Amino acid sequence: MPQFLTTDESDFESRFAAFLTTKREDAPDVDEAVAAIIADVRARGDAAVIELTERFDRFSPGADGLAFTQAEIDAECAKVAQSERAALELAADRIRAYHTRQMPEDASWTDATGATLGWRWTPVSAAGLYVPGGLASYPSSVLMNAIPAKVAGVERLVVTVPTPDNVVNPLVLLAAKIAGVDTVYRVGGAQAVAALAYGTETIAPVDKITGPGNAFVAAAKRRVFGKVGIDMIAGPSEILVIADAENDPDWIAVDLLSQAEHDESAQSILITPDAAFGRAVADAVEKRLETLERRAIAGPSWRDFGAVITVGDLDEAAELSNRIAPEHLELCVADPEALAEKTIHAGAIFLGGWTPEAIGDYVGGPNHVLPTARSARFSSGLSVMDFLKRTTLASMTPAALKAIGPAAETLAISESLEAHGLSVRARLDRLNEETP
Ligand SMILES: NC(=O)c1ccc[n+]([C@@H]2O[C@H](COP(=O)([O-])OP(=O)(O)OC[C@H]3O[C@@H](n4cnc5c(N)ncnc54)[C@H](O)[C@@H]3O)[C@@H](O)[C@H]2O)c1
Numbered sequence: 001m002p003q004f005l006t007t008d009e010s011d012f013e014s015r016f017a018a019f020l021t022t023k024r025e026d027a028p029d030v031d032e033a034v035a036a037i038i039a040d041v042r043a044r045g046d047a048a049v050i051e052l053t054e055r056f057d058r059f060s061p062g063a064d065g066l067a068f069t070q071a072e073i074d075a076e077c078a079k080v081a082q083s084e085r086a087a088l089e090l091a092a093d094r095i096r097a098y099h100t101r102q103m104p105e106d107a108s109w110t111d112a113t114g115a116t117l118g119w120r121w122t123p124v125s126a127a128g129l130y131v132p133g134g135l136a137s138y139p140s141s142v143l144m145n146a147i148p149a150k151v152a153g154v155e156r157l158v159v160t161v162p163t164p165d166n167v168v169n170p171l172v173l174l175a176a177k178i179a180g181v182d183t184v185y186r187v188g189g190a191q192a193v194a195a196l197a198y199g200t201e202t203i204a205p206v207d208k209i210t211g212p213g214n215a216f217v218a219a220a221k222r223r224v225f226g227k228v229g230i231d232m233i234a235g236p237s238e239i240l241v242i243a244d245a246e247n248d249p250d251w252i253a254v255d256l257l258s259q260a261e262h263d264e265s266a267q268s269i270l271i272t273p274d275a276a277f278g279r280a281v282a283d284a285v286e287k288r289l290e291t292l293e294r295r296a297i298a299g300p301s302w303r304d305f306g307a308v309i310t311v312g313d314l315d316e317a318a319e320l321s322n323r324i325a326p327e328h329l330e331l332c333v334a335d336p337e338a339l340a341e342k343t344i345h346a347g348a349i350f351l352g353g354w355t356p357e358a359i360g361d362y363v364g365g366p367n368h369v370l371p372t373a374r375s376a377r378f379s380s381g382l383s384v385m386d387f388l389k390r391t392t393l394a395s396m397t398p399a400a401l402k403a404i405g406p407a408a409e410t411l412a413i414s415e416s417l418e419a420h421g422l423s424v425r426a427r428l429d430r431l432n433e434e435t436p
Pocket residue numbers: 033056057131132133134135136137138141162187188189190191212213214215216217234235236237263
């Protein structure tokens with residue numbers, strides 16, 4: 001049974017607090033194994049990657065076979081149905097258009113002292129995208145990771161994907177091709193992350209690694225952070241729907257199940273001002289679960305981590321939503337724009353009953369790699385910014401240095417940093433000699 005909570009019950013606060021802090025994931029401790037794998041790849045390069053692939057993915061690529069050839073990619077892509085190809089292309093076009101608008105502008109201005117200041121954005125030179133293997137590999141996630149990188153201007157973009165038993169999902173290769181990925185390596189797990197971070201004879205190192213994966217991949221990303229940049233460690237999916245009684249309970253039920261079916265630890269929550277509507281949605285979920293193919297995943301997720309919360313009004317709904325800070329927030333109410341003004345902590349907001357979250361997972365345009373586990377309080381989804389760096393620019397004239405240099409010298413002396421002060425003083429002295 002999902003939890004049924006009502007804000008006017010006396011024990012609501014304690015039950016809600018317990019619900020908020022419920023541990024949803026028990027990630028196995030794999031850090032020691034991952035440390036050994038990374039050390040092995042650093043020491044032995046391709047030989048280690050090949051051996052680990054033999055052990056974990058049960059085939060031997062050989063050094064020549066670590067990267068897919070163009071002919072292999074073309075042959076796999078030819079297996080994809082035209083309808084799927086068209087859908088991927090439509091998704092790619094819309095994701096590209098959205099992320100192009102995210103590109104930030106450089107800035108430069110001259111202030112009253114004559115100092116010219118500003119900043120400049122430049123892309124990382126090379127990025128590596130990890131694509132999980134097996135059933136969990138989502139071609140849509142290839143687009144969501146690769147397209148922002150290309151829009152940002154990343155010069156070399158590579159994908160690593162495990163291909164257990166040497167079988168690849170053709171849609172992953174097609175998505176990579178559509179997104180403009182340069183090379184795809186048939187390597188997975190911590191060895192793929194290590195190869196991307198440190199490089200091997202075959203795999204050139206990258207500067208930034210993005211993409212989800214299992215506990216081994218997550219631990220490896222944590223370990224190589226610092227040597228390279230990483231995006232985030234994504235947790236199980238979440239959806240929060242705020243809906244009034246004017247909705248079809250079945251629509252809301254399938255929206256809740258759309259994230260529940262990702263993972264047994266996913267979380268789906270309905271907040272509604274109408275208790276009877278909440279019960280109708282819960283009944284509709286049970287009915288859908290009778291036939292849903294992924295009920296073995298969605299059922300436990302809904303029953304163990306799902307909730308229906310009845311509130312007094314939509315202001316109270318917004319307040320709870322902000323405390324939950326969900327990855328995805330659907331606002332199925334009469335005035336979703338007004339409610340969106342109040343729901344300030346969420347990875348992505350879907351406004352109105354005609355905007356199911358699943359549109360955002362595939363073809364809306366915004367990114368579907370989003371902060372989970374309440375981290376939307378302080379972080380954002382993947383964007384072009386993840387593949388850009390901002391460099392500040394400053395240019396002094398003699399007059400500008402004369403105006404602000406003495407204060408720098410004073411601060412340097414107060415920090416006992418003599419050479420700092422002298423580097424300013426040397427120039428100020430020259431200026432004083434020239435124009436006493
Ligand atoms: N958050 C998201 O958006 C999202 C999307 C897709 C998948 N996922 C997650 O990605 C994961 C996919 O997992 P997966 O395992 O199918 O694919 P994966 O690609 O993450 O991991 C497969 C690799 O794990 C390594 N591995 C497996 N057992 C190992 C062991 N005992 N020791 C060392 N390495 C080992 C192997 O190298 C193998 O190639 C799931 O946890 C899923 O929830 C998340």
